[in-house]
């Protein structure tokens with residue numbers, strides 16, 4: 196008789212966004228005339244930029260022709276895309292990353308979940324709290340944690356690094372030494388960033404204790420300030436301790452198109468074993484590559500026209516972020532984020548719980564946001580609003596919240 200992976204049973208029931216959907220649907224059926232504005236989920240809303248659409252059409256036509264048809268893609272991704280990534284995301288920023296250290300994939304969510312496969316099960320994992328839930332749940336599934344403790348809202352055996360107002364939402368080195376550290380900056384959900392100096396301290400720490408940093412740079416394109424690093428490889432010696440994850444979802448609207456990449460430098464070793472070789476093996480064995488058509492679309496992200504169009508798209512969302520940030524601040528809320536990230540993180544008024552504030556916002560303003568407690572115990576008392584809506588809806592939502 197078969198058995199199951201019992202680690203899955205450690206995961207607590209209802210997923211954040213399904214709970215939100217249930218509450219919103221219940222409210223809407225009781226109030227069919229209410230116009231509900233959604234500043235909750237982290238999905239983009241603007242259509243793909245014309246340069247991307249043009250590249251997609253062209254690649255589709257190539258697939259229709261015997262001469263230019265392509266089958267399986269090369270294991271690590273097409274050379275044209277990996278070279279464009281190495282040049283634009285790394286070399287141009289002074290980072291020493293070569294095209295053959297880049298692994299093209301169908302997105303950063305899968306990579307952030309899959310990457311832990313190349314590490315031993317006895318590694319101690321450290322995550323920020325609040326956190327993008329994928330880092331935690333995938334390690335739970337693998338068996339790297341104990342049980343969920345409903346009292347503390349956390350898993351036994353996992354190192355949580357509180358990110359709060361007091362530390363500007365940047366974690367401090369944990370008391371217990373971790374083996375694998377997940378960092379995501381600009382951060383989802385807090386919208387916080389880390390300075391280059393602070394990130395350098397983390398790189399030095401990881402090299403000192405022999406830990407690996409998995410650095411999620413999904414929101415890199417939203418950085419507006421100068422001293423904020425776009426890549427962990429801007430830090431000295433990061434090639435010895437860091438893996439970096441990238442996504443085309445938030446900078447180019449590929450949430451439904453699917454494309455991402457992971458960087459594993461060849462200097463990153465455990466004894467004599469290169470992590471690059473393990474990830475190459477994993478990639479080659481379990482994955483057959485992102486579609487040719489999509490990789491051509493990815494190449495267009497780095498063209499001059501593509502870059503200009505995507506900058507306008509990011510600026511559009513960042514104008515929303517500023518409307519939310521300024522609007523709530525003027526209404527007396529304590530807000531952070533929103534300057535280098537498409538998320539505004541606000542403190543609930545009068546020590547209200549995150550879910551109570553969710554209900555209040557839904558009922559009194561007909562606005563949907565995301566309760567901070569859904570991202571971890573230290574998100575309690577906070578609330579995330581996303582800048583990915585339309586400008587018109589964002590303005591309307593903020594006016595309604597301010598009047599509450």
Ligand SMILES: *Cc1c(COP(=O)(O)O)cnc(C)c1O
Pocket residue numbers: 237301302303304305327379383411413441442443444445449450454455
């Ligand atoms: C949206 C997001 C991603 C991107 O995931 P994709 O699978 O590339 O769409 C990765 N990390 C974080 C923290 C995110 O919020």
